[in-house]
Amino acid sequence: MSGNGADPSDIGGAGAAVTVVLPDGQSRELAGGATGADLAASLGRRAAKDALIAVADGEQLDLNRPLPDGASVSLVFPSSDEGLEVLRHSTAHVLAQAVLRLYPGATFSIGPPITDGFYYDFDLGLDDGGRARTFSDEDLEAIEAEMRAIVAARQPFIRAEVSRAAADELFAAHPYKIEILDGEADDPASGPEGGVITTYRNTDEFVDLCRGPHVPDTGRLGHFKLMRVAGAYWRGDESRQMLQRIYGTAWGSKAELAAHLERLEEAAKRDHRRLVTDLDLLSFPAELGGGLAVWHPKGAVVRKIMEDYSRDRHETGGYEFVYTPHLANARLFETSGHLDFYAEGMYPPMEMDNGVYYPKPMNCPMHCLIFNQRQRSYRELPLRLFELGTVYRYERSGTLHGLMRIRGFTQDDSHLYVAPEQLPDEIERLLDFVLSVLNAFGFEDFEFKLSTQDPEKYVGDDEGWEQATAALRAALDRRGHDYMEAAGEAAFYGPKIDIDVTDAIGRSWQLSTIQVDFNLPERFNLRYTGADGEVHRPIMIHRALFGSIERFFGVLVEHYAGAFPPWLAPVQAVVLGVRADHDSFAESVVAQLAEAGYRAEMMPADDPLGARIRRAKLTKVPYVLVVGDDDVAAGTVGVNPRGQPVQRDVPLGEFLARLADEVERKAVDVGGAGSTTVDVGGAGSTAADAGAAADSAGD
Template structure:
């Protein structure tokens, strides 16, 4: 039998017998690789390990401990969950079950309108473990659409997918699961087959480290007029240790949930009377917000930005010119019909900043022109996507739009990267990842040449800084490519916060010009940039990052003074006054309740310093210092504590300004 030759990612070649699979290839490299393998990439396409390899192909092995490998594990586990549900609930209908970030889900319709209970989840888990123990092989099968419709005749949601493909519907599930008129499916026992593009692990025995988490409602295909299904969420990982670590992170995340902390610490709330996705800031939360905004204003003053203000709504013609009504209408609030035209609440500040640039003739000597606004914007997010401050309908962007010449763009983007990272470091983040988002071929304006030029400018800025980055194909806004900067928080979660976008389109659409040194008119390039992203989202991330324990310079209340008894209240007030004169945010709680109760209550408020004063302190001018997370000190001179406190705040503030 003739042999085949395949190439590995490092350029080396391997000779294998005809009919060899990627699993055979992995075994020829090493037993450990074969054990860790879950799928393969063959000539750029993900493929089952058990598929025969073509001669001359380029092959890489996907292992379970990679993002791609975990995706395969999770998708395979979702199939096992669907199989377990159909065993336990005969007549159950199943629809789609994709892998998602950190897990998977599957949507079901149970017979008789039954709903899942917590006990049912435990039973499903147990049945899944039985299926995994059976080590059932995943077998790929392909058929025509008619054959697929016959095979899934008792599964109406699968038939609906096939019929939608027949009608050339553009939904993503259709495009990925049914290709070229062929229905692909995977059978892992005589009793269970599921339509899927794959790949999957070779057998159910490769699975096992999973946990079912919750049940939620989900409309079929997101249509609120369609059937309501039950969505079962789960998570799956490559090892017992990885699963345990993730579950621990989820426990920590629940403790740090900014909505819970915001209520406990009296920072802000979401009154139902306002409507979904809208927050009111209470005094303590407003203090932190003011510090953030004041810091932002100061940094922008230092960075030679010019401050502007724009209205909250605008005529529809503005958003027709900018392109938002063509590409972003679904994310905008409905129009308001007025006697002089149609108006929209603004979803972005950029069109109005373009009007400021265009208000008079500009010279090349004015560029870069850096406009900055803490601008309120409004976006219609569906009710099911709202999530506290992290997904909200009304918010404030620390928004900048910078107009540059083509020659200035590379240096300006490089400077923006430094600026963004310094601000993020000032608030306690030091672990960053960078993503370069490129053109969506179905949703963009402008020429390919201009897009290529803009994308290359951002790429060069990242590479000049020596920053590693991932490319997100098709993830850019309609008007230009962008750099997204993600931060990793105290428990290892990644948050997308800051953005830098290069835009050749809006200057063209608004006919923006400047007079160059040659006395001719030229088109500027526009850079969009947000440091916090939005004040609200950044505050929510900060609150979870610190678990409510804001650093002293940022804490809404920095010091609380507690007199032991009523007789000590006058002295306690004197301490409060001295601290207030030194710039501290400080209060006093009188001796109406027992001291222990007041200390416990103050600690729950996560105040950095609790000062206790009694007889000895009154006599000697001292305080007892109970620092958050530190050891209690007795008899500390008031002046000494004030010096220590002010030095700490001054040092961290200076670090923030020079990060």
């Protein structure tokens, strides 16, 4: 809502020439009062046509605002992330204009750009029956048509600075805007209290409260689509008004929009919430309550494989296993600080005759108790504790999303206690360990983010935070990992490294975290005796590798579209006889596979062979084995690998050796083809075929 600079009416006056410095270091002299649009025109027809805003000394400016003399100036184009944000923000304004035009009496609140799109929240008032009015799918079509008419009109975005009294008059019919002006709403458009109030007007009928900047006119927009409607409480407060939120997506070109919609279609096919039901992996019974899952036998098989692999790697990696209870006395969470800074994420207390208890939201306080049960020596460090510990966190019902946002989940949680001089090497060791485990599950593309101290939400002293941040940064540098720094995004414990993986269709998932903590050792008074005989304080490292078993499982389901590689598949082979008289041989093949340690099922010949093969493939099993007369005689099988050509007369021993090799090396390809195909259930598509990027929700 705040902004600086002159009103457009001040632009264009005569004056001394201005000089600006371009990104390549060259200077360019422009006429007095020159704007970003003038700079774009001086750079050529293409720049004049495509530029959206200017950035002068780090401040974003509309193209019709004058450029400061001596400023470093760059132009922003639709091909950049910054340009897409401007496009999406401006498209959100057009959405609001269309809704207010079509629905007299409606009012609006906020409409920010988000990852891959935008949204705007509306209050449509009550219908004749006193019920809150809502949007329908048909309404979205009409709204989008109205938006396109606004785009075709090429309406300019006109910025103005107004007084509070003028703003109150402009938005008298829109109470949510007045609340924003009062500074009571956490609105992305609002500026600091007492700052300049800026508005953007498209026509005499539509004005919005906004700090901008925006595209020059609505004609620069057009590559957008409205996606869906959702309910959203005003300010995220369940006690406040339920608003109607319209989500949309917007891009810089028709081709980019089409590619995004195609990615969304592919993502919908991979939606784990549908696939876990189709494949009979798990469910979310209403009787159990929101955000709580039960695992069916096939899903439990995959989960057990994941957990067994994690246990094996930790056992050989120098970790010691521990178990802790599911609830604890409130005193524990007072000591850890969770009741101070995490109470909203915890379930309500349980009043008992001997105190107040909470279901645990974290495992770390209990691990500190284990460390503190006896005097520790420097010879025991690093002490690496590992637990598959189930925790419980209260998530609002509107935020629940299958396995990705859930209320009860199990973390592969490790807490490492190290001497200060051991910290750098231990972080490097952790980085290697995390990546090797993620590699085993088929992830090869990683992004690293170093989050530093939140200026307000932190505990401990600045010196400890600085030491921890330096150690994390040094480990990333020594391992040669490129990373971005996220200033102010680490709260409470200490700075951290987040590791994101890219899935088969280009989406990024935040999974693993390595966080250095000087604070819990202080709170729990953790100590060890050093080689010098003196008492020292250890440093604690929090490390979640999968993040949670449930969420990681959901990511795997979507990454593989439910078509797990052989080592993870709940059923590795389905055996079919051509006719009923082949069923006994099919059963013997299943028995031999089971004896060798593999998971196989036999499908009786009670339907035509083609129908049974199709039914087996719908389960996304890696192998369908078909046996007929020749196979019974020769001890062979017909091998139908997922996404690969059928192979006839394969000796059973040869197939077993092939399967053993694929399971041993945790291959993601099927059928010995030597590819890295991520099959989506018989289509034979690859990660490259699926597209380079995808929707990451972002809201």
